[in-house]
Amino acid sequence: MYQKETHTRTLIKAISWRVIASLTTTILVYLFFGRLDLAATVGILETLIKIFLYYIHDRAWSKIPFGIKKVEPFVVWMTGLPLSGKTTIARYLKKLLEKEGIKVYHIDSSYIRNLIPEIGYERKDRIIHLKRVAHLAKILQDNNISTIASFVSPYTETREFVKNLCKNVLIVYVKADIKTCQKRDYKGVYKKALEGKIKNFTGISDVYEEPTDADIIIDTTKNSPEEAALKIYKKIKELFVK
Amino acid sequence: MYQKETHTRTLIKAISWRVIASLTTTILVYLFFGRLDLAATVGILETLIKIFLYYIHDRAWSKIPFGIKKVEPFVVWMTGLPLSGKTTIARYLKKLLEKEGIKVYHIDSSYIRNLIPEIGYERKDRIIHLKRVAHLAKILQDNNISTIASFVSPYTETREFVKNLCKNVLIVYVKADIKTCQKRDYKGVYKKALEGKIKNFTGISDVYEEPTDADIIIDTTKNSPEEAALKIYKKIKELFVK
Numbered sequence: 191m192y193q194k195e196t197h198t199r200t201l202i203k204a205i206s207w208r209v210i211a212s213l214t215t216t217i218l219v220y221l222f223f224g225r226l227d228l229a230a231t232v233g234i235l236e237t238l239i240k241i242f243l244y245y246i247h248d249r250a251w252s253k254i255p256f257g258i259k260k261v262e263p264f265v266v267w268m269t270g271l272p273l274s275g276k277t278t279i280a281r282y283l284k285k286l287l288e289k290e291g292i293k294v295y296h297i298d299s300s301y302i303r304n305l306i307p308e309i310g311y312e313r314k315d316r317i318i319h320l321k322r323v324a325h326l327a328k329i330l331q332d333n334n335i336s337t338i339a340s341f342v343s344p345y346t347e348t349r350e351f352v353k354n355l356c357k358n359v360l361i362v363y364v365k366a367d368i369k370t371c372q373k374r375d376y377k378g379v380y381k382k383a384l385e386g387k388i389k390n391f392t393g394i395s396d397v398y399e400e401p402t403d404a405d406i407i408i409d410t411t412k413n414s415p416e417e418a419a420l421k422i423y424k425k426i427k428e429l430f431v432k
Numbered sequence: 433m434y435q436k437e438t439h440t441r442t443l444i445k446a447i448s449w450r451v452i453a454s455l456t457t458t459i460l461v462y463l464f465f466g467r468l469d470l471a472a473t474v475g476i477l478e479t480l481i482k483i484f485l486y487y488i489h490d491r492a493w494s495k496i497p498f499g500i501k502k503v504e505p506f507v508v509w510m511t512g513l514p515l516s517g518k519t520t521i522a523r524y525l526k527k528l529l530e531k532e533g534i535k536v537y538h539i540d541s542s543y544i545r546n547l548i549p550e551i552g553y554e555r556k557d558r559i560i561h562l563k564r565v566a567h568l569a570k571i572l573q574d575n576n577i578s579t580i581a582s583f584v585s586p587y588t589e590t591r592e593f594v595k596n597l598c599k600n601v602l603i604v605y606v607k608a609d610i611k612t613c614q615k616r617d618y619k620g621v622y623k624k625a626l627e628g629k630i631k632n633f634t635g636i637s638d639v640y641e642e643p644t645d646a647d648i649i650i651d652t653t654k655n656s657p658e659e660a661a662l663k664i665y666k667k668i669k670e671l672f673v674k
Contacts, residue, residue, distance in 0.1 A: 191504050192576050194533060199499020207489055214481055215457055218474050223465055232460050239456055247449055257441020262433050291436060295575055305567040306548065307560075318549075325547040326571070333537055333577045334434050 212237045261292055262430040263331045265356045266422060268340040269349060269401060270364030271393045272379060273371040275410045275418070276340035279364060282419030283338055287426070295330055297323060297339040311390035313345070320348040324355050331356055336430075344398040358430050362422055363404035368393045370411060454479045503534055504672040505573045507598045508664060510582040511591060511643060512606030513635045514621060515613040517652045517660070518582035521606060524661035525580055529668070537572055539565060539581040553632035555587070562590040566597050573598055578672075586640040600672050604664055605646035610635045612653060 216233030220226055266283065268276040280296055287294045306322045309315040320343050327337045343349055353359045371393065372380045383391030390396040406425055408418040458475030462468055508525065510518040522538055529536045548564045551557040562585050569579045585591055595601045613635065614622045625633030632638040648667055650660040 191502055194501045194503060196499040196501060202499070203493050206493075207486070210485055210489060211453075211482060214485060215474075215478060218477055218481070219461060219464075222461075222470055222474055228464055232457075232464055235460060236457060239460075240453060243452055243456060244449070247452060251445050251448075257438040257444070259436045259438060260433055261436060293575065295571070301571075305564050305571065307564075322547050322549075326568075329537070329543075329547065329568070329572075330575065333535065333572065333575070335575045335577070 208237055208241065211240070260432050261336075262358050262432075263334050263336045264358035264360060264426060264430045265327045265331060265336065265352065266338040266360045266362055266426070267327075267343070267349065267352050268338065268362045268364055269343040269404075271366060271368060271371050271398055272342055272391070273374045273377070274364045274366040275374075275408075275415055276342075276364045278415045279362075279408065279418045279422070280338045280340040282415050283422050286419055286423045287336070290427075290431075292336065292426075292431070293334070294336045294338060297326060297337050297341075299341060302326075311396070313390075313396075316390075317345060317348055317351075321351055321355075324348070324352045327352070328356050331358075342392050342398075344392045344396065346399045346401070349401060360405045360422070360425065360429070361401055361403065362406045362408060363401045364408045364410060364418070366410040450479055450483065453482070502674050503578075504600050504674075505576050505578045506600035506602060506668060506672045507569045507573060507578065507594065508580040508602045508604060508668070509569075509585070509591065509594050510580065510604045510606055511585040511646075513608060513610060513613045513640055514584055514633070515616045515619070516606045516608040517616075517650075517657055518584075518606045520657045521604075521650065521660045521664070522580045522582040524657050525664050528661055528665045529578070532669075532673075534578065534668075534673070535576070536578045536580060539568060539579050539583075541583060544568070553638070555632075555638075558632075559587060559590055559593075563593055563597075566590070566594045569594070570598050573600075584634050584640075586634045586638065588641045588643070591643060602647045602664070602667065602671070603643055603645065604648045604650060605643045606650045606652060606660070608652040 212233045215236050216229045219232050220229035223229065266280075268280055270276050277298075284294055284296050302323060305326065306319060309319055320341060323339055323341060327339060330337050339352075349361055353361070375381060379388060379391070380394065382388045383394040386395075388395075392398050406422055408421065410418070413421065454475045457478050458471045461474050462471035465471065508522075510522055512518050519540075526536055526538050544565060547568065548561065551561055562583060565581055565583060569581060572579050581594075591603055595603070617623060621630060621633070622636065624630045625636040628637075630637075634640050648664055650663065652660070655663065
């Protein structure tokens with residue numbers, strides 16, 4: 191739900207303020223000088239002059255760029271090994287951005303399954319899948335919604351695709367060595383992958399093509415998720431909020 | 433791109449107006465009474481009183497619901513035979529809504545192919561496909577974007593699914609008898625379907641389950657696309673813009 195104000199509301203509000211403001215002036219002048227007729231004349235003149243002045247004032251300000259921030263809808267694309275911390279950082283980042291009034295949608299791999307079918311973990315399937323996610327980001331961007339996408343996205347090809355399809359793309363490489371990720375294995379996925387129960391598992395039985403052109407590299411052994419989110423947040427503000 | 437104003441801008445703009453307004457009062461009072469000292473005092477007092485009054489005035493208005501319109505993001509789901517005129521009406525409707533400042537996205541079957549794979553025209557495939565489209569509408573709705581979806585959507589099941597998944601759904605049945613649609617066959621699809629070159633073609637070789645619970649029925653033999661769009665537009669304003 192969002193709100194809009196009608197022109198009628200704005201107009202009536204402006205009139206009610208003008209009445210209060212000019213009455214105040216009239217009363218003040220009357221209290222100082224004791225002449226009700228002159229006080230009333232000052233009040234009426236004030237109304238007429240200030241309606242005109244307010245208009246000029248507002249038009250002048252509309253030409254002053256100071257303090258107007260343009261938000262270019264962006265796409266933060268987070269790549270990294272499974273359990274490197276992408277989603278956690280994405281959630282912190284979303285909070286920071288929303289606090290700043292920036293609309294952002296977190297493309298979540300669990301919800302996305304309803305929209306886009308899981309088609310397997312072979313290289314070609316993964317590429318198709320991530321291209322579809324990129325198209326979703328594009329649709330949202332066309333509607334002024336920024337996105338944070340957190341997907342393993344192991345191949346250079348898909349990351350390049352995102353960059354070409356969408357505008358204002360920030361590739362964030364969430365770097366964690368595989369031993370650290372394995373220690374965090376609360377889902378038990380690394381275990382299953384090592385046992386061969388999950389095939390084409392990035393880092394174990396499938397390649398992770400390290401990004402060479404990432405816009406931001408997060409070293410999760412050095413930065414906490416909060417620090418990482420703040421780092422990305424600052425970059426977003428620098429590049430896309432002007 | 434969208435714009436935001438910083439607090440600093442709003443503050444400086446308020447101060448610049450207050451200075452202009454109070455100077456105007458001071459000058460007026462001076463011109464009437466010829467006492468600069470008293471005129472300045474009135475100006476200063478006016479500033480102080482009006483800052484306070486403006487605050488009260490604004491707070492009071494924030495409690496008055498008059499003229500505030502709440503837009504509930506909606507989903508207009510247009511169903512009907514191929515070439516019944518869904519897309520044409522959808523485009524007119526989009527224009528009407530945008531003129532009113534209502535953000536709306538037209539889910540277009542040609543673009544959607546990049547996001548969602550074409551999986552065939554068997555009943556089960558079509559159902560899966562349209563459920564995915566419904567999920568896209570849901571994502572957009574969660575981001576305050578209304579949608580117009582124009583798909584043949586021949587089965588009751590999928591239309592029910594949309595209604596359950598999304599809020600504020602308006603099922604629009606674009607009704608045209610099959611002979612009329614065939615006459616409009618500029619794409620040559622009906623011809624191919626009749627020749628058996630396209631299989632599972634709605635209206636020829638696949639069923640169209642006429643909606644019994646449509647919120648709006650457009651009779652395209654009686655209403656022009658513009659009239660149809662206006663009819664839907666009025667219903668949207670009535671139901672979702674309050």
